[in-house]
Amino acid sequence: MKDKEIIETINDVFKSADCLYTQQEVEQAINQMAYQINHDLAEANPVVLSIMNGGLVFAGQLLTKLTFPLNIDYCHATRYRGKTQGGELHWKALPQYELLDRNVLVVDDILDEGHTLMAILNAIKAQGARSVKTAVLLDKKHDRKANPTYQADYVGIEIPDRYVFGYGMDFNEYLRNAPGIYAVASKDN
Numbered sequence: 319m320k321d322k323e324i325i326e327t328i329n330d331v332f333k334s335a336d337c338l339y340t341q342q343e344v345e346q347a348i349n350q351m352a353y354q355i356n357h358d359l360a361e362a363n364p365v366v367l368s369i370m371n372g373g374l375v376f377a378g379q380l381l382t383k384l385t386f387p388l389n390i391d392y393c394h395a396t397r398y399r400g401k402t403q404g405g406e407l408h409w410k411a412l413p414q415y416e417l418l419d420r421n422v423l424v425v426d427d428i429l430d431e432g433h434t435l436m437a438i439l440n441a442i443k444a445q446g447a448r449s450v451k452t453a454v455l456l457d458k459k460h461d462r463k464a465n466p467t468y469q470a471d472y473v474g475i476e477i478p479d480r481y482v483f484g485y486g487m488d489f490n491e492y493l494r495n496a497p498g499i500y501a502v503a504s505k506d507n
């Protein structure tokens with residue numbers, strides 16, 4: 319596709335999407351999460367591990383609200399790869415910090431089926447981390463969870479079972495910069 323067609327297609331998807339949460343509402347949710355995390359991890363000296371790419375915007379905003387000493391790292395694991403259905407998990411980048419005996423806070427945009435987060439948790443535990451907590455901006459509600467009993471430690475907003483973009487989350491690798499949480503119209507999904 320040429321640039322012009324891509325721009326038209328992506329602009330159409332954005333225009334026909336439903337805004338589920340505005341930027342102001344998302345910021346409020348992030349503030350509440352930060353408040354709780356500041357309370358819980360003030361003495362933990364954690365590594366905050368952002369899961370790329372989706373976790374980028376949420377992690378960036380959350381980090382500026384955390385008021386205690388921490389290290390920042392990232393890893394990139396993807397199983398959607400620009401599609402709206404998940405597949406096999408691919409590791410594109412591993413954490414650089416030694417996680418042995420460290421407290422770790424994993425930060426990701428969305429807990430959907432949870433395969434990504436479960437694999438990341440297993441990898442961190444295998445490195446001998448002292449503790450692992452998870453913060454997700456969104457938790458999607460449905461009955462397809464990889465581990466139905468698993469709950470993230472910090473959840474910003476619960477969303478319905480629709481494919482969403484914005485705040486770091488993509489539609490066909492675009493629209494990660496959308497300033498809110500948007501659900502793709504069913505004709506585009």
Ligand SMILES: O=P(O)(O)OC[C@H]1O[C@H](OP(=O)(O)OP(=O)(O)O)[C@H](O)[C@@H]1O
Nearest residue numbers: 370371372396397398430431432433434
């Ligand atoms: O709970 P799950 O069903 O496993 O899905 C959640 C994961 O999916 C997205 O990543 P994606 O694979 O799209 O990679 P990306 O972050 O690079 O877009 C998102 O950022 C989460 O990491």
Ligand SMILES: Nc1nc2[nH]cnc2c(=O)[nH]1
Nearest residue numbers: 430480481482483487488
């Ligand atoms: N962009 C995006 N990525 C996801 N990964 C898992 N669920 C979703 C979703 O609803 N939107």
